[in-house]
Amino acid sequence: MRNKQATIQDIAKTLNITASTVSRALNDHPKIKKSTKELVWATAKKLNYQPNTIASSLRKGKANTVGMIVPRINRHFFSNVITGVESILNPAGYNLIICQSEESIEKEKMNINTLIASRVSGILISLSLESTKYEHIKHAIRNNIPVVLYDRICDELDVCKVENDDVSGSYELTRHLIEQGYRKMMWIGGTRQLNTYTNRFAGYSNALAEIGIDAEKLPIFEGSISLETAYEFMKTYLDENPLPEVIVSASDYMAMGAIVAIQEKGLRIPEDIAISGYSNEPFAGLINPKLTSVEQFSKEMGQETARLLLGQISSEIPSKVKQKIMIRPKLIVRESTIKSKIIKSI
Amino acid sequence: MRNKQATIQDIAKTLNITASTVSRALNDHPKIKKSTKELVWATAKKLNYQPNTIASSLRKGKANTVGMIVPRINRHFFSNVITGVESILNPAGYNLIICQSEESIEKEKMNINTLIASRVSGILISLSLESTKYEHIKHAIRNNIPVVLYDRICDELDVCKVENDDVSGSYELTRHLIEQGYRKMMWIGGTRQLNTYTNRFAGYSNALAEIGIDAEKLPIFEGSISLETAYEFMKTYLDENPLPEVIVSASDYMAMGAIVAIQEKGLRIPEDIAISGYSNEPFAGLINPKLTSVEQFSKEMGQETARLLLGQISSEIPSKVKQKIMIRPKLIVRESTIKSKIIKSI
DNA sequence: AACAATAATGCAAACGTTTGCATTAATTTT
DNA sequence: AAAATTAATGCAAACGTTTGCATTATTGTT
Incomplete structure (x- = not known):
C-alpha cells in the first residue's frame, strides 16, 4: 500500500552499480560515462524517482x-517584490519560504529563528515598523547566513541593501506640484522613524527649500499609514483649518482616506484641493479623480534583491564591500494634481 | 572564523551525556529527569544551539x-488566504512554501515537483485557469502527500476541499438586484470552465429563473478576468447595444473596467446604469460610486483549509471520507446598485 | 605486449537527528 | 538486604545524499 519513495539506492540496485555513481549521474558529473547517465536517467524515470532535497x-x-520576511503579504508592493524575487530564485534552483512579520519585532525574531533552523541559504528582509534593534538579524549574520535588506533598511547593519530612491521620487513629485503652481502644501505620512518616510519627507522638503519654503513650517500630519487614520484626521482638520492647496501624502492609502473626507465635505479635487499619493497602488488609476502617485518598480526591486543574495551565496569568502542598489522610482501624473484638466489616462 | 553551528552532540559532550538524551531532553520527553532537561536547555542556550530542522x-x-500553490500572490483574495493558512500552520510548527502557478498548468506541475522533492507534509492548491488534467496532483497523492483543494476545485480529485459558496453568494446578489427593481440584466465574467465562474453564473441564473427570466437569453460576456478586457469590450458594446439596467460582474476588476468605460461615455452610475462586482477587493469601497460586491472571507477560508490539512497529516490511515467545507459569502450592498441613494458607507 | 595515462566507478564516511531496544541507576516492595 | 519494579540514560542504526580518496576499467603510447 504505502509505496515508499524510490531512492538513489533503488536505482543503483536495479542497475548493479553504486549509489555514488547514480548520484553523480543525476548531477551530470563529467566523470560519468554518457551511456551510464542515460541508463540512470531512464531508470530514475521508470521508478518515478523524486530527489530527496532534505537528504541532499x-x-x-x-x-x-x-527565507523572505515581509511586513505584510497583502500589500501590492510586497507581493510584487515577492514575485520578482521568485522570478530570479526559482530558475536558480531555490525555494522561497515567506514569513510575515506583521509589523511586529517579536514576530520578526521568531521568523528569523525558524529560518535559521531551516538552514536557509539566505534571508531577505524588509524591516517591521517596530524594528529599532537588530540583534536578531545580527544573529543570523553571525550564523554565516547572508542577509539582504530591501525597501525598509537601516544603516546599522553591514549587509547588502536594495533601496527605493524615495528622496528623488518625492523630490520629483514635489517639483511637479510646484510647477503646477501649488505653494500651500500639507504633508501627511507615516512616522518618520522608518527610512522610507524620512526620505520621502526629505525629498519634499528639498524641493520646497529650493523655492525658499521651509517644509517644517507647513502643516504636517504623521500617523499610521492607513486609510482610516487619514480619514479620521482629515475629517476634523478640514473644518478647523484653512484649506491647503495640495495634500502631499506619503502613501496611497492615506491619500485615499483624505479623498473620502474631502469629498464628503463637498469639496472638489483638484479644483478646491489637490492631492497626491505614493507607491502607485492599483486603485490609484481607478478612483475618481485618478490619483497622482509614484511608481516604485516593486518587481524589479525583488529581482535586484534576489540577484544580490545569489551573489552573496556563491562567494565563499564574504566580500568586504556590501553592495547597495538604488531603484529609481517614476512619477505618474494623473488628474488629482492637474490644474488644467487636459490629461486623460487610466 | 567560520564558527560552525552547535549541534546536539556538542551539548552532549559538554554535559558528558549522550546525544539521545539531549535529543529527548530538548523534545521534553517524559522519561528524562527534570534536572537533566534543565541542564540541557541551559547549555543549549549557552552554546547558542539552533535545532537543525533538516536533519530532523x-x-x-x-x-x-x-506547500501552498496559488495562482497569483498579488490578488488580495489569495494573499489573505495565505495569511489565514499561516495563522493556523505556524503555531502548529509548520512552515509554508508558497508557489505561484501564474495560471499556467506547466508551472503548476513544476511547483508540485519541487514540493514533492522537498518532502512537504502536505499541499494546498487552488487550480490554475489552465488546469483541466490533474495527473500531476494525483502524482502527489500517490506519494502519500495529503492534498487539500481550496477555492478553485474540481470534482475529479478525491481530496478534502474548501469552497466558496459562489452559487449562494451570486444568488443573494441577484435577489438584491431584483428587489431594487432591475430586470434587464447583463452578465460579465470569466470563462465558465472554472467552478467559481460556473457557480456564480448559476446563482445569478437561479435567482432570475424564480421570476421567470432565462439568464441565457440576457446578454452575456465572458473573457479574461481583467480590468482591461472588460473596459475594451464595454467601450464598443455600449455604443452598439441598448443599455442594460444593471451589469452583473463576476469580478470586481471587470466591474472596474466597465465603470471606467461607462463613465467615459458620460453615463451616471447607478442612475443610468447600475453595476455590481464580486469578491470585495479593497478598492470596492473606495471608488466612486462605491461598488456593491460580495465578501468572501478569504482569511477564514485559509484557516479552514489549514485545519483540514492538519487533520489529514495527523491521521496515519488516510480517512476514506474526504471532507468538504463551504464558506458562506456575504453580500455587501453599496451605492452602485441602489436606486434610491440613501446609504452612506465606506 | 607491457606500461603509462586517463576515464569511470566503487568504498565508506559524513551530515545532525531520532528511536527501538538494551542497559544501568534509583526507588519500592517483601 | 535482596529482589522486583520503575526511572533514566546509553547504544547503535537509520534517514538519503554527497564526496574525497581508492580502485578498477579503458584507452593510448612505445
Whole structure:
C-alpha cells in the first residue's frame, strides 16, 4: 500500500552499480560515462524517482531554500517584490519560504529563528515598523547566513541593501506640484522613524527649500499609514483649518482616506484641493479623480534583491564591500494634481 | 572564523551525556529527569544551539513544511488566504512554501515537483485557469502527500476541499438586484470552465429563473478576468447595444473596467446604469460610486483549509471520507446598485 | 605486449537527528 | 538486604545524499 519513495539506492540496485555513481549521474558529473547517465536517467524515470532535497541539504550543509520576511503579504508592493524575487530564485534552483512579520519585532525574531533552523541559504528582509534593534538579524549574520535588506533598511547593519530612491521620487513629485503652481502644501505620512518616510519627507522638503519654503513650517500630519487614520484626521482638520492647496501624502492609502473626507465635505479635487499619493497602488488609476502617485518598480526591486543574495551565496569568502542598489522610482501624473484638466489616462 | 553551528552532540559532550538524551531532553520527553532537561536547555542556550530542522526532517521522513500553490500572490483574495493558512500552520510548527502557478498548468506541475522533492507534509492548491488534467496532483497523492483543494476545485480529485459558496453568494446578489427593481440584466465574467465562474453564473441564473427570466437569453460576456478586457469590450458594446439596467460582474476588476468605460461615455452610475462586482477587493469601497460586491472571507477560508490539512497529516490511515467545507459569502450592498441613494458607507 | 595515462566507478564516511531496544541507576516492595 | 519494579540514560542504526580518496576499467603510447 504505502509505496515508499524510490531512492538513489533503488536505482543503483536495479542497475548493479553504486549509489555514488547514480548520484553523480543525476548531477551530470563529467566523470560519468554518457551511456551510464542515460541508463540512470531512464531508470530514475521508470521508478518515478523524486530527489530527496532534505537528504541532499543535510549532506551539503545548506538548503536550497531562501527565507523572505515581509511586513505584510497583502500589500501590492510586497507581493510584487515577492514575485520578482521568485522570478530570479526559482530558475536558480531555490525555494522561497515567506514569513510575515506583521509589523511586529517579536514576530520578526521568531521568523528569523525558524529560518535559521531551516538552514536557509539566505534571508531577505524588509524591516517591521517596530524594528529599532537588530540583534536578531545580527544573529543570523553571525550564523554565516547572508542577509539582504530591501525597501525598509537601516544603516546599522553591514549587509547588502536594495533601496527605493524615495528622496528623488518625492523630490520629483514635489517639483511637479510646484510647477503646477501649488505653494500651500500639507504633508501627511507615516512616522518618520522608518527610512522610507524620512526620505520621502526629505525629498519634499528639498524641493520646497529650493523655492525658499521651509517644509517644517507647513502643516504636517504623521500617523499610521492607513486609510482610516487619514480619514479620521482629515475629517476634523478640514473644518478647523484653512484649506491647503495640495495634500502631499506619503502613501496611497492615506491619500485615499483624505479623498473620502474631502469629498464628503463637498469639496472638489483638484479644483478646491489637490492631492497626491505614493507607491502607485492599483486603485490609484481607478478612483475618481485618478490619483497622482509614484511608481516604485516593486518587481524589479525583488529581482535586484534576489540577484544580490545569489551573489552573496556563491562567494565563499564574504566580500568586504556590501553592495547597495538604488531603484529609481517614476512619477505618474494623473488628474488629482492637474490644474488644467487636459490629461486623460487610466 | 567560520564558527560552525552547535549541534546536539556538542551539548552532549559538554554535559558528558549522550546525544539521545539531549535529543529527548530538548523534545521534553517524559522519561528524562527534570534536572537533566534543565541542564540541557541551559547549555543549549549557552552554546547558542539552533535545532537543525533538516536533519530532523530527514530522520523523521517528513518535513514540517507545507506547500501552498496559488495562482497569483498579488490578488488580495489569495494573499489573505495565505495569511489565514499561516495563522493556523505556524503555531502548529509548520512552515509554508508558497508557489505561484501564474495560471499556467506547466508551472503548476513544476511547483508540485519541487514540493514533492522537498518532502512537504502536505499541499494546498487552488487550480490554475489552465488546469483541466490533474495527473500531476494525483502524482502527489500517490506519494502519500495529503492534498487539500481550496477555492478553485474540481470534482475529479478525491481530496478534502474548501469552497466558496459562489452559487449562494451570486444568488443573494441577484435577489438584491431584483428587489431594487432591475430586470434587464447583463452578465460579465470569466470563462465558465472554472467552478467559481460556473457557480456564480448559476446563482445569478437561479435567482432570475424564480421570476421567470432565462439568464441565457440576457446578454452575456465572458473573457479574461481583467480590468482591461472588460473596459475594451464595454467601450464598443455600449455604443452598439441598448443599455442594460444593471451589469452583473463576476469580478470586481471587470466591474472596474466597465465603470471606467461607462463613465467615459458620460453615463451616471447607478442612475443610468447600475453595476455590481464580486469578491470585495479593497478598492470596492473606495471608488466612486462605491461598488456593491460580495465578501468572501478569504482569511477564514485559509484557516479552514489549514485545519483540514492538519487533520489529514495527523491521521496515519488516510480517512476514506474526504471532507468538504463551504464558506458562506456575504453580500455587501453599496451605492452602485441602489436606486434610491440613501446609504452612506465606506 | 607491457606500461603509462586517463576515464569511470566503487568504498565508506559524513551530515545532525531520532528511536527501538538494551542497559544501568534509583526507588519500592517483601 | 535482596529482589522486583520503575526511572533514566546509553547504544547503535537509520534517514538519503554527497564526496574525497581508492580502485578498477579503458584507452593510448612505445
